[in-house]
Amino acid sequence: MSSYDVIVIGSGPGGYVAAIRCAQLGLSVACVEGRETLGGTCLNVGCIPSKALLHASHMLHEAEHNFADMGLKGKSPSVDWKQMLAYKDSTIETNTKGIEFLFKKNKIDWLKGWGSIPEAGKVKVGDDVHDAKNIIIATGSEPSSLPGVEVDEKTVVTSTGALELGKVPRTMVVIGAGVIGLELGSVYARLGTEVTVIEYLDAITPGMDPEVQKTFQRMLKKQGLKFIMGAAVQGTEALKTKAKVTYKLRKDDSEETLDADVVLVATGRKPYHDGLGLDALGIEVSKRGQIAVNDHWETSVKGIYAIGDAIDGPMLAHKAEDEGMAAAATIAGQHGHVNYGVIPGVIYTHPEVANVGETEATLKEAGRAYKVGKFSFMGNARAKAVHAGDGFVKILADKETDRILGCHIIGPGAGDLIHEVCVAMEFGASAEDLAMTCHAHPTYSEAVREAALACGDGAIHM
Numbered sequence: 001m002s003s004y005d006v007i008v009i010g011s012g013p014g015g016y017v018a019a020i021r022c023a024q025l026g027l028s029v030a031c032v033e034g035r036e037t038l039g040g041t042c043l044n045v046g047c048i049p050s051k052a053l054l055h056a057s058h059m060l061h062e063a064e065h066n067f068a069d070m071g072l073k074g075k076s077p078s079v080d081w082k083q084m085l086a087y088k089d090s091t092i093e094t095n096t097k098g099i100e101f102l103f104k105k106n107k108i109d110w111l112k113g114w115g116s117i118p119e120a121g122k123v124k125v126g127d128d129v130h131d132a133k134n135i136i137i138a139t140g141s142e143p144s145s146l147p148g149v150e151v152d153e154k155t156v157v158t159s160t161g162a163l164e165l166g167k168v169p170r171t172m173v174v175i176g177a178g179v180i181g182l183e184l185g186s187v188y189a190r191l192g193t194e195v196t197v198i199e200y201l202d203a204i205t206p207g208m209d210p211e212v213q214k215t216f217q218r219m220l221k222k223q224g225l226k227f228i229m230g231a232a233v234q235g236t237e238a239l240k241t242k243a244k245v246t247y248k249l250r251k252d253d254s255e256e257t258l259d260a261d262v263v264l265v266a267t268g269r270k271p272y273h274d275g276l277g278l279d280a281l282g283i284e285v286s287k288r289g290q291i292a293v294n295d296h297w298e299t300s301v302k303g304i305y306a307i308g309d310a311i312d313g314p315m316l317a318h319k320a321e322d323e324g325m326a327a328a329a330t331i332a333g334q335h336g337h338v339n340y341g342v343i344p345g346v347i348y349t350h351p352e353v354a355n356v357g358e359t360e361a362t363l364k365e366a367g368r369a370y371k372v373g374k375f376s377f378m379g380n381a382r383a384k385a386v387h388a389g390d391g392f393v394k395i396l397a398d399k400e401t402d403r404i405l406g407c408h409i410i411g412p413g414a415g416d417l418i419h420e421v422c423v424a425m426e427f428g429a430s431a432e433d434l435a436m437t438c439h440a441h442p443t444y445s446e447a448v449r450e451a452a453l454a455c456g457d458g459a460i461h462m
């Protein structure tokens, strides 16, 4: 048995970042992880493996669609799926080993096994009970499913199974047109799978700017993805080598079925905190399973904190990381801070989609007067040079003060471009501030500046 200032349960981006920050602030720290490797969902079965497959499949797409036009002739590459999975696995390994290195460097003990909290101030791992002045719960989330949908991770899979299929399927049905479904759907579509996405709502990526939603769906259709919108999945049936999906169209209640080699259930994720003993401790949990915390990420039990996917808010790695740093600062007696109004969201398809802050819908709902500055990548020389002129940047600014309130980008490098707007928003900048900032030519970020210019006297290249 050992004694620590802080024990973090879970080593995902929330947990490992919290542990490192606690150590940097001079606290003695241990991190409990039940998986074989550190890094949580994000590094093992989430952000990182999906990006590796998105990258590899995008290379193939470029070779097949754009190489010849650029004067690069010859046979396009064929897919060695085993090798692609090996590349993905090696990417995971370098990242998870990197966290192990950082733990050693910061003298953080990795307590291997599944942890529980028998009482405040104690964490049990296996037969050992450790003392902890503070506990941070960072146990993340797990895929959620639908009634009637039985996941076997072979023919009916979650994102975890979709990252390690035995072969590239001929056909795939993706249930849910959210971020994870569209990213993984894109991967397989580029590898030659016939992908059909079934979505309950009438638009993809719920909550996003409607213009982005429409443009994004049009682009994905061009890449071969098919969509069945306004359809409520009733259930799946796993056959020997296939699965059957039954759905009802909301417009007329008619029932249809669809066969596919693989069905990917991408209907969201739910907080995971099984086996921690939250009930016995009296820790409040919402109806949706999120651990309730106050403004300092402290649960209803003093000295027990919770962060990341296990609590309310967007289920994103960087949100978990920010909460990890903030909770660590709070425990160390500093001021922990997360600006929930400036958390970017990115979809790593091609092109990328990114957003931050308000949408036109949320501004209308709040009755706030705003102006829109929009710029198409067709007016951006660099984008046109690399076959990436489709898409746009849209900046929303307060009508009176010109303060930037939100930004929505679909186009090349959107996931990186969004951050100059995030920084501007953190500093309370106006659209004019962005527009007056010199941007290097030729870069994609000139499109952001042009959108800012469009909030004022007008964009130059439109």
Ligand code: FAD
Binding pocket: 009, 010, 011, 012, 013, 014, 015, 032, 033, 034, 035, 039, 040, 041, 042, 043, 045, 046, 047, 048, 050, 113, 114, 115, 116, 138, 139, 140, 141, 159, 160, 180, 272, 273, 274, 275, 276, 307, 308, 309, 310, 315, 316, 317, 318, 319, 320, 348
């Ligand atoms: P997690 O990363 O879920 O980590 C929790 C860890 O706690 C796990 O390792 C688990 O084993 C461990 N654990 C749980 N209970 C116990 C216990 N009792 N004892 C010991 N250990 C325990 N987000 C992005 O921002 N960008 C992306 O591109 C992105 N892509 C994604 C793609 C996919 C396919 C998926 C599934 C998710 C993706 N996400 C992405 C979401 C992101 O992975 C999560 O938001 C993030 O991992 C949450 O971090 P966390 O630290 O809260 O929890």
